[in-house]
Amino acid sequence: MRLRRIAQLVGPALLGLSLFSPSSSSAAAGPALPQGTQSDDAxxxxxxxxxxxxxxxxxxxxxCYRPEVPYxxxxxxxxxxxxxxxxPASGPTxxxxxxxxGPYASQAGSNPxxxxxxxxxxxxxxESDLRIDPTNPAHLIGSSKWVASAEGYNHLLGFFESFDGGHSWPVQGHIPGYEGWTDNTDPVGAFDSWGNYYSLLLPYQFSYDPDGSHDFAPGAAQEPxxxxxxxxxxxxxRPHGATTATQWVSTHAGHPDYVASYDSxxxxxxxxWIAIDTNPGSPHPNRIYAMWVDFHxxxxxxxxxxxxxxxxGTHTDWSTPQVLPEPPGTPQGATYLLPHVAPDGTVYTTLTNSDPAHRFCCDAIFLDASHDGGRTWSTVSTLPGTITPPRASTPTPPSATASRTPSPSAAGR
Incomplete structure (x- = not known):
């Protein structure tokens, strides 16, 4: 994860959602955030x-866990x-x-x-992520990569849990159910209104070539x-009230809880990324929104x-994955989705586009919204494609938040 200086509030903010991006070579609308107001001594x-x-x-x-692919x-x-x-053979676990x-259930059928x-x-x-239970602010669940081999980039996702506001973390372990993949990566989670915690995972396969490099597309028959x-x-x-490391539900309707699956x-x-609508006045309370990109x-x-x-802690079937809209002329498609839900149930997400034809010099950030619980979407705001990322070859992930009251720019909409 990259640290970046948030220097400007860019907008306009639409219906209570504000977009933040790194400083740009061009002026952007919105008030400037104060900088340099704290001394070094302070x-x-x-x-x-x-x-x-x-x-x-x-x-x-x-x-400890049994990896799918040893390295x-x-x-x-x-x-x-x-x-x-x-x-190790002994020690507190x-x-x-x-x-x-023996092997985990998801490892059945592995190649020799x-x-x-x-x-x-x-x-x-x-790569840590930390969430607060809306039913109990002293209950926290964090997640991160659980690394067995740093050299081989070989890891699952794990969790750590506190019941006293972060003073102690007595429960932890890898998130079970998807050990049959080489890696699980990019931790992120969210609580629903009942205190059930949803972890959105990215399990994927790769093997190692004789020189130790990764082979991400060996073909299905040759995959681990x-x-x-x-x-x-x-x-x-992780259902509300769980107290041990193994109390997770990773299946739905008798099979692994897949939102989407892909070949290599x-x-x-x-x-x-994941967001859950916990707004009591929303027409879609406790709707779970899962977003991702496929680099196709x-x-x-x-x-x-x-x-x-x-x-x-269960849920309805996942909807058929749908493609989110993008403004015309986005040369590389868009990534860095960041869903948030406003109090009226409107769902927003930022998207970031980089321009490979100009050596990724500048990013454009735009905003999609759904007013009907995710069924239909439209692009409601676009920032100029002149935002210079901290590194010329790396897209700029924006930050965003949804306020509990409409912003002044939303008046009359």
Missing amino acids: YATSRAANAVSNVQATSGVLS GVDSGPAEGYSGMTPC TGEDAGTA GYPAATPMLVKGHS NPAVPSQVISVAV VGNGPDKQ SRTAVPYLAYADARPD
Whole structure:
């Protein structure tokens, strides 16, 4: 994840949604955010002044799982690498299913040589996401990559949970149900109004060539696990009241909870995000909105699907994925979807487009909206395609939020 300086509020803000982007070479409408108002000394003492403390949410216990694809390269001790390590025989554990008794259900049908012969130790974490339970603000669930091999970029997603506002994190482990893929990546989650937590996952397959490089498109028969789709957008739900690491629901209607699935040739699903409508006055309360892009032949195609959450942690069938609209002339398609739901139930998402013909020099950010629970969509605002990203080859992910009152620019709409 990249740190970036948010320097300007750009707009207009439509019906309570404000767009934020990095500083641009051209002026944008909207008031400037104050900069440089805090001295270095004030910043240095702010931690103590505000009683800020750091808590290691993922330390003190052993987390292990059986990877679908073992990776034996050890690049250590350079940069702290140390290879893939078998799970230690003793020590305090998370209580998750480490795969000690045998492969996981999703690993059935794997090709010879897969999965790993034994569970492996989780040795690192990255790309965190943190959510607050609307039924209990002291209940927090975070998620991150659960790394078994940094050298091989080999990981699942894991979670860590607090019941006392972040002072302690007694429950953690990998998110179960999708161990039959090489990786699960890009953590993001959301709570519904009943306190059920939905994790939107991106499980995908790859294998390693003899030189250690990744092979993302070997063809279905040569994939580590031909019994499952190559790449999926999927869901795992932690029901309200769960207290152990294994209490997750990753199936729907008797099969894995797929939102969408793809083969490995010509597709690359990515950048998934989730939002749940917890507004009591909405006509679509507890509707789950899942968004992602598929880099289809290198063009990013933005997609949406939705379902309705139920109090017990189950949900209705996912809608058929639909392509979100884009302004004319978007040369690479659009990515970085960021859905938010306004109090009246209107769903907004930002989308970012980069221009490969001009060496990705500038980004355009636009805004899509749905007023009928995700059934139909339109582009309602477009910012000029002159936003310079921090790095010339990297698109600019915007930030956004939906306010509880309409913005002044929405008056009369």
